[in-house]
Amino acid sequence: MDKILIVDDTPAVLQALSLLLEIHGYDVVTTTSPVEALQYANQLRVSLVIQDMNFTGDTTSGEEGKTLFYQLRELDPHLPVILITAWTDLEQAIELVKAGAVDYIAKPWDDQKLLNTIANLVALGKANQAKAKLLRQQSADxxxxxxxxxxxxxxxxxxxxxxxxxxxxxxxxxxxxxxxxxxxxxxxxxxxxxxxxxxxxxxxxxxxxxxxxxxxxxxxxxxxxxxxxxxxxxxxxxxxxxxxxxxxxxxxxxxxxxxxxxxxxxxxxxxxxxxxxxxxxxxxxxxxxxxxxxxxxxxxxxxxxxxxxxxxxxxxxxxxVPPLSSRLDDIMPLVHHFLPNREISLSAENALKAHHWQGNVRELENSCKRVAVLKPTGVIEAIDFAFNQQMNIATPTRIAAQVNLISQTDGTSQANLASQTNTSKPATLEVSKEALEAAMRGEKGVIARVARQFGLSRQALYRRLDKYEIPY
The missing domain is CATH 3.40.50.300 (P-loop containing nucleotide triphosphate hydrolases)
Structure with a gap:
């Protein structure tokens, strides 16, 4: 069943829209909070959002709704969003429609027009999913x-x-x-x-x-x-x-x-x-x-x-074989293979696709194993992969969105999370030429053993051997 998220600060509006949509076979989730709306969109993977433009009493500027809209677009650029408001601002409406809003409707709304719009958008979403699936099937015998x-x-x-x-x-x-x-x-x-x-x-x-x-x-x-x-x-x-x-x-x-x-x-x-x-x-x-x-x-x-x-x-x-960072379509199938029967939030999916994956599939597998141990149940979020601690993570705006979302849900302060995000990387280990030569002799030139001795990757060891002109 298609899941529709409705965000409005007026309970009567939520009740009226819920009744209208549920009668026509839609699964409806409602909230008066923009923060909860982001959580629902992130975890429930809704098909469509209907959102108000103002969430605080006596506020008519539409800035709150505008902020929520852009946060939803950042979370999922393809998520259809219908904007609905009692205070229509033509300039703002034009801006948001250009930014990807599918409609900007004034209250009170026309039930039939709204239902037609929703039906068309849901059908289009299904058609796009079917088309993408068909293209994947056609690309692979x-x-x-x-x-x-x-x-x-x-x-x-x-x-x-x-x-x-x-x-x-x-x-x-x-x-x-x-x-x-x-x-x-x-x-x-x-x-x-x-x-x-x-x-x-x-x-x-x-x-x-x-x-x-x-x-x-x-x-x-x-x-x-x-x-x-x-x-x-x-x-x-x-x-x-x-x-x-x-x-x-x-x-x-x-x-x-x-x-x-x-x-x-x-x-x-x-x-x-x-x-x-x-x-x-x-x-x-x-x-x-x-x-x-x-x-x-x-x-x-x-x-x-x-x-x-x-x-x-x-x-x-x-x-x-291309690196995983050049095969973004492979990331989620691999994640679901390594983490079967687990729900992955949209923010986690975005972060997984944004990460460079220097260690490729092996690094992804190890990250999934870590998550399976440290978070054995529940929806897996971006923070569960600890990108801010061990990886080169996504954009600052995504980091800020994650910090805001997490701080609202578990009480962690934004300042504390921000400090974790900016944790500096450990210094690169420097090894002297004499130490490398002694290790190469002691390990009879076996690269794997020498690299393990200094806690280096093979590539890092090779770079140092080339730098000091040590034969291998």
Whole structure:
């Protein structure tokens, strides 16, 4: 049932409009308070608002209604708002209609005209929703969608659909694919889509994080080792290429593979042959290689950190996964996937879409997990995601609206919330060149361990290594 919000300071008006609309099958919510009106619009997702222009006795300027109107428009730019008043101001009416008000009606109103206006607006809203849904369905072939969802990939954006379409298309071949994109954007899921839709979907699909391979054990990890080949090798070890024979080997973070490992990898990709560490016998293998990186490999080639010949072997087809900030249509489907059966307020939805999501889907998932623990029940608001504490949040006007709304509902002072909003970010950790060199030696060049030691992200560590010209 379509929900209509009526805001007026006169109880008799609320009663008359409620009776009129309820008789015609509408679900009506009423309030005399603009603050409550914002709360209802935020949490109940109403289809239409009918609002007065004055809410204080002896006030006829319409400024209160004007303020409420703009707050509603900021909350949801597509929400139809009908303005109704006993004190018609032509100049103000023209301004608000230009700003998006669908009608400006004088009291007393014409019942039939009002009902016709409401019916048309509700029907238009439904038509727009149906059209948007149809466009989403047309942008994604159902069979392609099902193939992607079978591996747990959740998306609704046209940008991600293009990536999935190409992934499904190249899946039937045996050529090498390089998947590029920022950390947490979904590169591994795209690799799974390729595998699931390939002719070898029932064959092994082995994943390896190249950044986590110990530099001195890369050869043993990739190609295996005979017993006694190195200290601690008490029995024969099967390598990743041998384990993936007939299937697919997914090399994640390929840009972090040391140069020596790149050379060995190039040979097996070129010839399909390798030898276990400590053996002279050649093993033939048939493995499809899919690799992924968040690094710019062309820059790595230019700086001498990545082999150009290996790059062209891996990059027969490149699939670039856009960052989440470029796929706004994916945000809410992902939120509902991570927070099933939970209500999300409009202010929270706006804040989620406004956030940059530097950590992409992984950051969004972690934020949703945090909310699920800290607020297990009730409507989820923007403040529940703690954007003001840990993220680069939305516009100052949205912050002010949230502070005002929260202060009215839970008694928190605006000054206190504003001080939280302006909390400065922690200082960036500076690490000396000597400390980095010692850590790289101690961890044998394993980037993940060094980054963890200093509490840095991989990208931050790489920037410092490049700054001090420390090889990795």
């Amino acid at each position: 159902d069979s392609t969608k099902s193939k992607a969802s079978s591996v747990g990939l959740v998306y609704a954006s046209a940008a991600m659909q293009r990536v999935v379409d190409m992934a499904v298309q190249v899946a039937k071949s045996d050529i090498s694919v390089l998947i590029t994109g920022a950390n947490g954007s979904g590169k591994e899921k795209i690799a799974e889509v390729i595998q699931a839709n390939s002719l070898i979907a029932d064959k092994p699909f082995i994943k390896v994080n190249c950044g986590a391979l110990p530099a001195d054990l890369i050869e043993a990890e990739l190609f295996g080792a005979e017993a006694g080949a190195y200290t601690g090798a008490n029995k024969k070890r099967i390598g990743l290429f041998e384990a993936a024979d007939g299937g697919t080997l997914f090399l994640d973070e390929i840009g972090n593979l040391p140069y020596s490992g790149q050379t060995k990898l190039l040979r097996v990709i070129q010839t399909g042959e390798f030898q276990r560490l400590g053996s002279v016998n050649t093993i033939k293998t048939n493995v499809r290689v899919i690799s992924a990186t968040n690094s710019n490999l062309l820059d790595a080639i230019a700086s001498g950190h990545f082999r150009e010949d290996l790059f062209y072997r891996l990059n027969v087809i490149e699939l670039n």
